[in-house]
C-alpha cells in the first residue's frame with residue numbers, strides 16, 4: 754500500500770468511527786441503562802487500548818499474526834440482529850466477544866440470554882465487572898479458548914472471525930454440527946458452506962465495517 758493510500762485509509766476509518774459514535778449517542782443513549790453502561794465502558798477503556806491488549810496477549814501465545822482485533826460497529830450489529838430476527842426469548846452465543854460492547858447492546862435492546870466467550874483475560878475481567886456493577890442477569894461471561902469448548906445449545910451463534918484460519922473455522926464447524934440442528938450461525942464475510950456443504954445459507958445481506966462493506970451470512974446445518 755502506498756503512503757497516500759495509507760493516509761486515506763487512516764482518515765477513512767477515523768471518519769467512519771466518528772460518524773458511528775454520533776449515531777450511537779443520538780440513537781442508543783436515549784436508553785439510560787445502555788448510556789450508563791457505555792459511558793463506564795468508554796471511561797475504563799480511556800486507559801486501556803484494546804488493540805494493544807490483544808496484541809500483547811497474542812504475542813505471549815506466540816501467535817504469528819498479532820493484528821487480529823476488530824469490533825463490529827453497533828449500528829451494523831443492530832442490522833444483523835434485526836435481519837436475524839432475534840427475540841427476547843432467544844439465546845445467543847457470541848464467540849470471541851472482544852470488549853463485549855455488542856453483547857451489552859444486545860442485553861439492553863433485545864434482552865435475550867447471552868453467553869459471551871473471550872480468551873483475552875483483560876477483556877473478560879472488564880466485561881464481567883461491568884455486568885456485575887449493572888447487575889446484568891442475562892449475560893454470562895466465559896474466559897476460555899473457544900476451540901477447547903463444547904458449546905451448549907443455543908438459538909444463535911455470532912462469529913466475527915474474518916481473520917480465522919481455515920483449520921480454525923473447520924474446528925468450529927465440527928462443534929456446530931454437534932449442536933441441535935436449526936442453530937443459526939451468523940458469520941461475517943464467509944458462508945459456512947464454503948467449508949462444509951451440509952450448511953445452508955438462509956440469508957445474506959451487506960454490512961458495514963470501518964474497513965469497508967462485506968456480507969453477513971446466516972447459516973443453518
Ligand SMILES: C[S@@+](CC[C@H](N)C(=O)[O-])C[C@H]1O[C@@H](n2cnc3c(N)ncnc32)[C@H](O)[C@@H]1O
Nearest residue numbers: 823824825849850851871872897898899900913
Ligand atoms: C474480530 S474480534 C470480534 C469482537 C466482537 N465479536 C465484535 O464483533 O465486536 C475477535 C475476538 O475473538 C477473540 N478470539 C479469537 N480467538 C479466540 C479463541 N480461540 N477463543 C476465544 N476468543 C477468541 C479475540 O481475542 C477477539 O477479541
